[in-house]
Amino acid sequence: MKPKFILSLLLSGFYLVATAQQVKFTEFDLDNGLHVILHEDKTAPVVVVSVMYHVGSKDEQPERTGFAHFFEHLLFEGSPNMKRGEFMKIVSSNGGDNNANTSQDRTYYYESFPSNQLELGLWLESERMLHPKIDVAGVKTQNEVVKEEKRMRMDNSPYGKFTQNIFTNLFEGHPYRWQPIGSMEHLDAATLPEFLAFFKKYYAPNNAVLTIAGDIDPGKTKELVKKYFDEVPKGAPVVKQKFELKPITKQIIDTAYDANIQIPAIFAAYRVPGMQSRDNKVLGLISTLLSGGGSSRLSTKLVDDKKTALQVAAFNYSLEDYGAYITFALPNNNTPLNDLLKDIDAEVERLKTDLISESEYTKLQNQFENGFISANSKMLGVAENLASGYTFQNKNTNDINEELNVVKSITREEIREVARKYLNQNQRVVLYYLPQK
Missing domain, CATH: 3.30.830.10 (Metalloenzyme, LuxS/M16 peptidase-like)
Known part of the structure; x- marks a missing residue:
């Protein structure tokens, strides 16, 4: 194997904090608690629509790990207004691309479109937040997808389990001790009501940030945001559990x-x-x-x-x-x-x-x-x-x-x-x- 492979592997999933100077933005809250950030940039006719939910693997129960990452996949299943498996087809057929990722602390979804497709991006994310398709068929399908991802990225990947081994010791007593992909046994044992309860608790507008950046008119964009997200019901307040770890005093x-x-x-x-x-x-x-x-x-x-x-x-x-x-x-x-x-x-x-x-x-x-x-x-x-x-x-x-x-x-x-x-x-x-x- 090439030596540079492991470095790219180590850095591939990390959130790198790096920003430019003086990024102008406006922000506001909807009545349902959704925080919205708008950044106007006319440099190119593109727009990014993204939603960051403040939920990651640290919000899971020890006997049900992998839920946050599972939802990264499950929320692409569709909605009452979208056939199963059509989400990504709709994006690509309109000149866009999309992806999602999950960390220990948050789950992030985004679409990048030509700027004339801004409204489509907002509709897609509102469908995901308002009434995603969460049923037995979707759970079964995505369960197999996640298992294959685990085999590719961890089980069969060189050095793929180094963080798992390190974090088990480094964060004993904290949910960081397990990896975001979680346990396949836990996902197999989970029931549909458990998945529905996890969604209801964490994927509410008051636990999310909607960010729109690119070639936009802030005034018109604000009205479009209200059009598509005002009807999403507010969830119960999310209270994060605090974990205080004892210092490590011996190697x-x-x-x-x-x-x-x-x-x-x-x-x-x-x-x-x-x-x-x-x-x-x-x-x-x-x-x-x-x-x-x-x-x-x-x-x-x-x-x-x-x-x-x-x-x-x-x-x-x-x-x-x-x-x-x-x-x-x-x-x-x-x-x-x-x-x-x-x-x-x-x-x-x-x-x-x-x-x-x-x-x-x-x-x-x-x-x-x-x-x-x-x-x-x-x-x-x-x-x-x-x-x-x-x-x-x-x-x-x-x-x-x-x-x-x-x-x-x-x-x-x-x-x-x-x-x-x-x-x-x-x-x-x-x-x-x-x-x-």
């Missing part, structure tokens, strides 16, 4: 075996604050410093100079309640995994003792700012970042415009202190990920 060592790999890997994971924390943003800079590009510290040391690693990386897996700061390496020339871990640890310790140089600091700031611009160069990025700011930053939609200034205010001293606070060996999980004979 946890685990081993996992994977029949899909030939090259072993070494992972080290630290439990860190969630995405609302300033320290979370500092950890994002630290991951860029250690492995953001070919000239980063870890890549230069292990891949270029010592040639002991085929690939090495550090990344901040950012979630709402907590986060996971993870390092990993693939060995070159049969280098012992413990040697790789020792060299990674040495670079982490250097962060905790020495201030990074002024040139490194400037490079970090430039990399982050470039990421902001790149992420919001398309309406899909703008729509998701607006929705995420409202959902996860205390209803502060303007977080999209504030975050760059926050990151620029982070000092070199702060980087050192955050590394000292969270990246300690007695606070982590070490996973040896080995080929299964």
